[in-house]
Amino acid sequence: MAGSFAVLVVYLHRKRATVTEFIAFIDLLKASHLYALIQATLLFIIGFIIARLLSSAIVNLVKHKMTAHGQLFLKRTIFYGILILVSISALDNIGIDLSILVGAAGIFTVALGFASQTSASNLISGLFLMIERPFSITDVIRVNDITGEVISIDLLSVKLRTFDNLFVRIPNESMIKSAVTTLTKYPIRRADLKIGIAYKEDIEQVRSILMAIATKNLICLEEPAPIFILTGFGSSSVDIQFSVWSRRENFLAMKNEMYMEIKKTFDQQGIEIPFPHVSLYAGSATTPFPMSSVPNKAEQSDK
C-alpha cells in the first residue's frame, strides 16, 4: 500500500515536471516564429474549408435561378475572394508586412511575368472569356476542328467532351486567338446538302423533286423555306446545293433522312447521280488509242 503511494507521488512529481516542461516549451514556441507559422497555416486551412463550404452553400441557394455558367462564376468569385482575404490575414499573422510586399510587388510581378508568361496569358484570357461569354457550359463549340460540349470554363483552360467521349483541354489563350464556333447558340440550323446530277437530267424536275422531299419530311422546317442553288457545272456532274433548315436538336437526323430520301427518290425516278469518269484523250491531231477486247490467253489454251 505504502509502496504504491510512493509510486503515485513520484508519478505526480514527474507529471508536474512534464507540465512545467510543456508550458516552457509553449513559451519558447510562442517566442519563435514556428508558433506564428502554425497559427497562419491553421488559419489558411480553416479559411480554405470555409471558402469551399460557403461558396457551395450560396450557389446551392441560388441554383434554380442561375445557369450552370453563372453558378460556376459565382462559386469561383466567392471562393477566391475569401481565399485572398484569408491569405492576407495569414501573412499578416506571420508578421510579414504587406506594405513591403506591395512595394516589392512591382519587381516581383516583372519577375513572375517573365517566368509564367503562358500561364498569365491564359489567366487573363480566361477572365476575358468569362466576361465576354461567347459560350457557356453545356454549349457545343468548335475550336480548330475540335467539336465538343463545354464541361467547364476555368481560369487557365476550357474543358470539352467530344462526341467520341474524349476529354479535351484547350488553353484559354488559343480560345481567344482563334475562331470559336458555338453550334448551340440559335434554335435552328441549316444543312447544306451537296448533290450532283448527270448533265442529261432536267434541272427543273430535280428541283421540284427536292422541294417535295423537303415538304414531306416532318422535321425539315417549312420556314425558312428550303433553298435550291445551282452551284455550277462540275467535272462530271451538275452541282447543286440544297439548303434545308431544322431545329438544332434534329440537325443530324434531318440531314441523314434527307440524303437517304434523295437517293431513294432519285433511284425511283431514274435520276442519275454521276461519279467522276476518266476519259483518255490524245489531242485532236492524233487518232484515239485503238482499243479492243482480247480474250485471255490462258483461257484460250484451256480450250
Place this chain on the structure above:
Amino acid sequence: MADNAWWGVFTFELQQQRCWRIGERAIILKRLENEWNSWNLETPNENNDAIIVDDIEQYSALDEAKFGRYLQQYTADKVQVLPLLADRSVVARPDTPLTLLAGEKSRLYVSTPIWFSAQLLPKGERLLDLPFWRPSDSWFGPSTRVGQICYAKYTAARIQLNNIEKRPHRAITPITVINNHDKPLTIERINVPVTLLHLFADAEHQLWTTEISVHRERDSDNVELNLAKHAPAEALAAVLINSPRTNTEHGRLIRSISSLFA
C-alpha cells in the same frame, strides 16, 4: 360528354382493347392486369373520314405500329380520352396573301390539327398525347435568331367559314383582325397560339377553339391579342371539352406584330 363522340370516359374490362381509327390511322389501347399497352399505327397522308371507336380484337398491321407499355401495380378500369390542341403554336397561311386595308376589320377561320390524349382515372396520369397526323416543324419570327419553333402543314386559313372543310381531327379557330393603323396589314402567314386556347365541341361533334381578336392600333408596332373565354358564335350548342395546355390568367396579351403575322 356528347353521345357517340370519340372522347369521354371509357371503361375497360381486363384484356379489353379499344381502337380509335380514321381510315388506316389507328390508336389502340389495351388493359392488362398490371400494365396498359398502346399501339400507334401511323399513316403518311391525312384522311378525312370520321373517327370510329371499336373493340376489334384482331387488328392487322399491328407489327408496324409503335408499341408502348405503361406499368402499374393494379390497373383501374377507367380512361379519359380527350382531344387536345397542338403543343406549340401553329402557323396557317391563306391561299393567297391577304391585305387588310387601313381602318378595316375582318374575320378569318383557321383549322389546326388535333392531338389524342388518354389519361388514367382517377389520378389523371397521362398515357398518350399523340397527334393524329403530326404537322411538320416550322419557324416563325422576324429573323433566324429571334422567333419560335411552331407547326405548319395540315392547316388552312379561309375568309368564309363555308370554304373551310370540317374535319373530325381538326379544330376551327375564328380570328378577328382589326386594323386601326393608317397602313394596310399584309397577312401571308398567321401564327395561332393554340396552346392558350380552350377547346369546344358543337352539336355535330365539330371541334372549335375560343375566338381570338387581334387589335392593331395606330402608331404602334405591337398588337393586342384578346382571347375569349367562351365558345365562338359559329359553334352551336357548344360544350367545353378541354382547357388550354398553358393557362393564362389574363385573356389579353400584347405581342409584337412580327410574332403574329408575316
